[in-house]
Structures are given as structure tokens and as C-alpha cells.
Amino acid sequence: MATTWKTITLENAKSAIKLYNDGTYGCLKNPDLDQQALGMFADGLGSTAGKILRQVEFIGREYGGVAGFPSAIKLAESIASDIFKNREEYEKAAYAALPILSEVPSRNTIEILYGPFIKALQGKKNWQVWGSKFWHFLNPNAFPIEDSRVDKFFVLTDLNSVDKYLKFLNRFREFALSHQGWLPELRQVDGGLAWCDNKLWDKMCYGLGE
Numbered sequence: 001m002a003t004t005w006k007t008i009t010l011e012n013a014k015s016a017i018k019l020y021n022d023g024t025y026g027c028l029k030n031p032d033l034d035q036q037a038l039g040m041f042a043d044g045l046g047s048t049a050g051k052i053l054r055q056v057e058f059i060g061r062e063y064g065g066v067a068g069f070p071s072a073i074k075l076a077e078s079i080a081s082d083i084f085k086n087r088e089e090y091e092k093a094a095y096a097a098l099p100i101l102s103e104v105p106s107r108n109t110i111e112i113l114y115g116p117f118i119k120a121l122q123g124k125k126n127w128q129v130w131g132s133k134f135w136h137f138l139n140p141n142a143f144p145i146e147d148s149r150v151d152k153f154f155v156l157t158d159l160n161s162v163d164k165y166l167k168f169l170n171r172f173r174e175f176a177l178s179h180q181g182w183l184p185e186l187r188q189v190d191g192g193l194a195w196c197d198n199k200l201w202d203k204m205c206y207g208l209g210e
Helices: 010-022 030-040 049-062 070-085 087-096 107-117 128-138 148-153 162-178 180-190 197-208
Strands: 118-121 124-126
Touching (some): 010 030, 010 197, 030 049, 030 197, 049 070, 049 128, 070 118, 087 107, 087 128, 107 128, 107 162, 128 162, 148 197, 162 180, 162 197
Antiparallel strands (some): 118 124
């Protein structure tokens, strides 16, 4: 039976984080890929259309944003263009959001951030994994990553949408608040690699699927 947010134990969580840190994605160790992603966003949202495109492409291709749809990388230019056209509003929406433990971002915030990632291709329209990974690196404390392993952990079966991401945020926040006591041991197992606790929980979800 799958481990969920209602059944996980501290030992499960610790083992999962270790599995994540020992694992690889493509040719890179997961922590090394994480460092590349952090470097890509070291100066925040790209200041030019070209820089935003490189960020969107990196998250889509190298960081698994397009998941099982590799051909979707062709949407990167259109996504980046939409973000750049409204760069000021997009940046404000991302950076003004408070840490998830303080409050869940507003629907309007998610709608602004999600907009560029709604593109029809291969019968799919909402590129939620790609989007949430992108938003995470703009404001890691406000936007946890959502993907298929996270959905499995939080028992989310809804179709991708703004509503689904908001539902995930509420469950994530409830779980994170109720498991603060685990963090000292989880951080110790992680060895300080995670840049925030939201990423620590993401490592846990990912490792549970290994």
C-alpha cells in the first residue's frame, strides 16, 4: 500500500530523503541537478526574453517539467514570451507571495503564474508540473513543487488546474504545519542540501516513489 500524508512515519520520511539524495536524474546526481537549477535562478526571474526562455527550457527539459511529454519542450518559447510580455506583473505575483506556512497564495496569484503554462499540445493543456517547478525556484518558501509523486502522496486525483494546485497547497500546508517536529531529524539526514523545508518535503515525496 502506498505511503500517504496520512500514514507516513518519520523513519519512512528519513529513508525517502536519503534515497532522493543518492539518486540520479539523467546523468546527474539529484543534488547536483538541484544546484544547477538554483544557479539558473540565482538572479531571480530572467531580465530578458532570452534569459527567461533559458530558465523555462531548463525546468522543462533538465528538471523534468515536461515529464512524460518530451516534445512539449517546443512550448518553451511561447511560455517564455507570455511571461516576458507581463514580466512586471509576473515577478510581483511570484515574489509577493508569503511563505506557505504563513498563508496559501491567493487564487489570483496562481492564475497569473499559471497562465503562461496553459498551452494545448497532445491532448494536454495544463502543464502544472512544469509551472510549479518554475514558480518554486522564483519563491521556494511560497510555492512547493507538485508532480505525480507528490500527487500520490497527497492523494490528489483531480485534473491539472488552478483549483488542483490550490487544493494541493492547502494539503501541503496542513501536513507541513503538523510535522514541524520532524524537521531537525530530516535536516540532519539531508545534510543541509535542501535550500528550504519545502524542498525537504519534496525530496521526501520523490524518494517514497523510488
